[in-house]
């Protein structure tokens with residue numbers, strides 16, 4: 001199963017209308033096509049809303065070279081605040097996308113958790129996906145793609161990420177070294193754009209909670225010189241106040257816990273406090289037995 005190996009898969013029967021996906025890509029282009037002054041009002045230092053942040057790269061203060069991308073991120077609290085505070089160029093489609101995707105996220109988690117012997121209820125769903133955020137990424141055309149990266153190697157921090165990409169391509173996932181039963185070990189494979197599909201990938205929180213049964217996916221994005229690219233991820237994760245740890249069912253089966261209990265807010269601070277460096281983020285929670 002892809003969740004135990006690659007950590008990435010694509011879905012076509014996701015229940016999110018295909019014309020909504022088209023509208024989302026248009027909305028992303030509309031937002032980023034605005035003059036810089038219009039977008040800059042959402043820079044984190046000045047944003048009128050604590051839910052909305054516009055920026056470039058991942059941790060610009062720490063990076064030696066910035067990633068070739070801009071993004072807008074929109075945190076979900078409730079419908080009313082989203083419709084009031086998210087940028088008007090994209091608020092309606094982004095909210096509809098989030099809401100229609102969440103039933104798919106729930107179904108996926110029912111299956112993934114079910115495999116670990118855990119039955120999902122509303123409280124558990126809320127523990128795993130209490131924090132939700134829709135981002136829009138914009139990768140401008142780049143005169144010399146060999147000299148830049150769109151997004152550096154990383155895994156996502158949370159539980160599941162749902163990603164809409166357009167037809168340009170350039171998203172790569174690394175086939176983990178530990179995987180014995182599939183070819184291309186350690187190689188980067190492209191996640192090809194499939195019309196109407198959504199990409200799903202596993203984040204660090206789900207790796208920790210499953211005691212490593214589900215692997216967060218290391219991925220990166222290359223730039224292109226021909227056309228700008230947009231992508232629209234939904235990040236779901238535990239809330240910062242949530243404590244996360246390997247499930248007792250998984251630990252019992254494996255005979256030991258591979259990760260310690262962490263407060264997710266501490267995990268986030270470490271994640272956002274360092275530049276992208278593959279799956280190094282997980283070391284924060286890893287237990288190293290002598």
Ligand SMILES: O=C(O)CCC(=O)C(=O)O
Pocket residue numbers: 135137151156163165171219220221230231233
């Ligand atoms: O643009 C993409 O396809 C992926 C972006 C990504 O990995 C991220 O925003 O975490």
Ligand SMILES: [Fe+2]
Pocket residue numbers: 154155156219
């Ligand atoms: Fe990512």
